[in-house]
Amino acid sequence: MNKRQAFALLRCYLREYGGNFYFHSQFVKDLGDILSQNVSGHEKRLFQLLIKQLEYVKNMGVRVNEADSNEILSHTQTGRIYYSLHLTDKVLNIRLLMTFFGENEPVFLAAFFERAGKRKSDYSKWIPIMERRRKQMEE
């Protein structure tokens, strides 16, 4: 089996629940930047953690905050619920910021590398970014 076929199987598997994952183009860029700047040599592990989170999203939907140390971010001004999914191990400490359109359309908006191990992440900078990107996708 070649890589293309393995990726195709993975895509089929992740789509089994009948929905689609959507990613803002800047989210893909954010993650690409993290891959090239922060996690060189740990791509495989990052991939495992990423696929695990997609699996959680697929299985748990809007309850994905109950898995791992994932969080709901309360953004009081709009009432929109945003989630922070944690890709964490000894070396990696990455946050994926996402929301749902409706009940079952996961939309990934931003990703960043959180350097401070145990300190609670500060999302204040990211909430306006998520808002803007969400609106761009919704318009």
Add this chain to the structure above:
Amino acid sequence: MKKEYCCGLDDLLNLFDETLSASDILAAKALAEVSGSIVSRRMEMGMTQKEFSKYLGVSQSMVSKWESTDYNFTVKALADIAAKLDLDLTVRLRKPYEVKVSHNVKTLWKTAAAENTAFCDAGYLNARPFFKFCVNYQDFSSPLTATAK
């Protein structure tokens, strides 16, 4: 959804195209599936990791490793976990099924129905729920047309 800003799963997976092997991809899929099943079962039982580890007679750090895909399971270990959680375990090595694309998409779906299988975008599949979803919604369209061979 505005297409200008919207990327799909392919765009995300492409980021890893150069660094992963086919076996890395299959391993990530299998580990995510196992980890997802364990977490789902634990949540279904309404237990914290601590309670769950006590119930299973293992350490909490072990449960944490299982759930974080940071554990290289043996088949025996999986069987032990499955038995304790009243879950079935299926480990299979099989060829991905391929359905030849006919000129008529509807015919293809009928073929897939007969086979109880479905065609996925690169011609390989294991997507019964996906197929069921498409049939339920009479959606004979999207994933087929783009990659018809």
